Amino acid sequence: MQVEFRTHPSRYRHWRLSIDGPIATVAMDVDEHGGLVPGYELMLNSYDLAVDIELYDAVQRLRFEHPEVGAVVMTSAKERIFSSGANIRMLAAAPHTWKVNFCKFTNETRNGIEDASAHSGQTWIAAVNGTASGGGYELALACEHIMLVDDRSSMVSLPELPLLGVLPGTGGLTRLVDKRHVRRDLADYFTTKADGVGGRRAVAWRLIDEAVPRTQWASTVDARAAQLAARSARPAGAGIELAELEKTRTDDTIAYRHVRAVLDHDRGCAEITVSGPACAPPADAAGLHEQGVAFWTLAMTRELDDLILDLRTNETELGTWLLRTSGDPALVLAHDALLLDNGADWLSNEIMLYLKRTLKRLDVTSRSILALIEPGSCFAGSLLELALAADRSYHLFGLFEDGPAGTSPAAVTVGPMNLGALPMGNDLTRLQTRFFGDPEALAAAEAAVDMPLEAEAAERLGLVTFTPDDIDWAEEVRIAVEERASFSPDALTGMEANYRFAGPETIETKIFGRLSAWQNWIFHRPNASGPDGALRKFGTGQRADFDRRRV
């Protein structure tokens, strides 16, 4: 089965998106029969990947297509239930790789929601108009403000541990204590109590921001939304339509306008080439708006985003990604400059935020990433981030002897875009992370801004890993790819995840590191997924039979 991430509100089966001036409403209305895979029904607004793909699409469109929207209300279109979280039968039946990839994507979407509240002036409000359990409550936790209807029966809960023997997998534990500052002992109690907590107690424990009587529900939600929308600096006016991405896909290639991947199933790798802009950027923000979705940075980012999601979900056996770029570094830097110079412009801001999120996807991708820096490439500024996100990079020293005449040796260029606009999940730039604890090396790399650095200089500054010349190149790359393919994929994923995130912890790094690692371990243990495990016994009327030994 090939999972497709491109969708459009006209094709949504699970969400209703409506806009009323500065306020958008995203109402969850899951079609029970709309699951991605046969074998389960999406009862009680439970979700699977299909539901989350639509949510992701809605989040993106609200940001680009609706500059006028300053607040987004997430609510349920069903009676008495907000959402019951990820579908349990789907989780119980899904292979481990699927569960992990599903959780990763849903986490990224929830991080994207928080990013909108924090950086886009588009504040998300959870209008929890019925019980929100598990992943349902975690959706609410990703919103800036949580309102719960106070009807003496609607609760918020995280029942995964007592009912399913697993953890809430989309950041719930982390957000309770790190974001909402719920006291740890109360959080402990809450997370072991399957029924959850509602009303004034939920407010007192900071599980929600307000409990609203049924009679005042609609008016209070409206008022709160208006209040939060009023804080936004987003301008009124038309947005940029995210027209359907043009994509051709076969078993061996995935091609868009600026991004192309060759899928090498024999070698277990994907060779990805990102093309730089073909011409100079428009002169100003007005020109940027005019180009809209065709503006290179936005177009390239959308394509890269879709490619990452496609490969992660559909090509799990392509364990190594080789990243190349092609084009004129000066044009990449010029596009970067236009965006940075117009940081106050909402679209310019959105494009940079989107590029940031897409690069973060790369950071948490469980594939070995090697950047290949060859003549004719444009690893500069925003595209240098690809090389910095890679686990290793190979920078050709000199030229290929049989390469085209008139080319000059490959160079990488640190640009202003590398100095803060595109932080990783740890809130540091990739340069800061790369040179963590080595301020002199960081300063030297940052001081090289706007200077094309050929292999020797790039290696000296620590920006690239190896600099083979023409004679060694093909063999070094071949051996690196083959060697990578021979190692345990699990151990590689673990190693890479550890090395990619040097430095401080943030909510994001905790979710993708600590929470996901524990969750993935628990998923794999017989106590969850064995024949007598809690996940498998759920809904059978039988109790799980645990191995009682603590590990």
Add this chain to the structure above:
Amino acid sequence: MTAGDYSERIPNNVDLREDRRLQRALESWQPNFLDWWQFMGPTLPTRDVYLRTAINVGREGWAHFGHVAMRDYRWGIFLADRKPDRRIGFGQHKGEPAWQKVPGEYRAELQRLIVIQGDTEPASVEQQRNLGATAPSLYDLRNLFQVNVEEGRHLWAMVYLLHAYFGRQGREEADELLRRNSGSEESPRILGAFNEETPDWLSFFMFTYFTDRDGKYQLGTLKESAFDPLSRTCEFMLKEEAHHMFVGTTGIDRIVERTAQLMVENDTDDVGPYGAIPLRTIQKYLNFHYSVSLDLFGSETSTNVANYFTAGLKGRWSEERRSDDHRLTNDSIMVDTVTDEGQIGYTEVAALVGLNTDLRREYIGDCQIGLQRWNRILAEAGLPQRLQLPHIAFNRRVGTFAGIESTPDGQLLSTEEWQRRMGEWLPTDVDKTHVRSLMRPVHERGKIAAWIAPPRQGINGKPFDYDFVHLA
């Protein structure tokens, strides 16, 4: 140097003229190699030596003789001819085509194996560098230098593989092969046995018989390798290694012959006063070199070697002549052990992990052949004495027997008793002093030292009194 110069200076059958990578690598390596030869090679100044130079792999080509100045010796790069459609003969890849390139999966292991093999080659040149000053004849001096230049060529062979197939890392390792030196305090050779100087010619012959024979067996396992260039390189090296064995075998032949002759002539076991080496001393040197060489085969069991076999990197001796499934996943082998009661015995282990034992046994069987030769010389001289290989547990420092002491007959000894009696079986300072006292150079044509018999014939049909070496 131009591409043309390379093929002239470096005889080869690896298409060096066309291979830019190799040319570039050798360009920086060759001057370092020549420096190394200058500083760490033979110390005796010579004008030229009657040497065999391999110029191609055919029967004619690798037996090309002539007087050459050693610094101008043409160290060539030769691989045995490629067998079309060669298949992997063992392990999990059995039956698949042999690899013409290094699979990335096994790069690290293959590189390690080649580096370890390569490290021993220059080591023996370093160990033997002072022997020229005490050569018993020009014939022997010439043989020493022949062994030396061929060990140098074997280093080239390994360096070729590192340069041609292992990229920059390979080049760095090739440089390291010249930076480590036998006996060096800062950067010694990898294997301990290669850090002892070869002090005298009896040791030299013993070394070429026993220790070079270990090399032969290691090369034999690498000849089976799925990595075809390594296999072909080792196959050709084995031909040269045979000459080194010959030097050892006939060298000991001639010492035994001379000793036997003097024993009969003088009706005594103690031929020391007659300027020869007593049989007892020969036995002690034999005990030492044999037991040290057994250690080179490693522990009785090894998971590394099991992995090498399964991966197809290193086979068994004469792999194709074995009649099993060549995978060994369900087989077992009895390996030597010290039992819980402290006795020498056997224990059964999976065949894969017992491959070191398998190889050591092949080696022991081969060593026995030399003993039969030497004992025939004693028998033909009418003497009742016989030389023998000591027990496998004798004087071992690696493996299961490292923790016990035993006599050459395999009787267990306490550590104290071993300390007290080891001089009965291993060369003592007195023995060594005596042997060393006999080491006076004989550099005149047709003459030979008193402690060794002349060879039956010279080299390449030349008589013994041929001018094999012109000293400087």
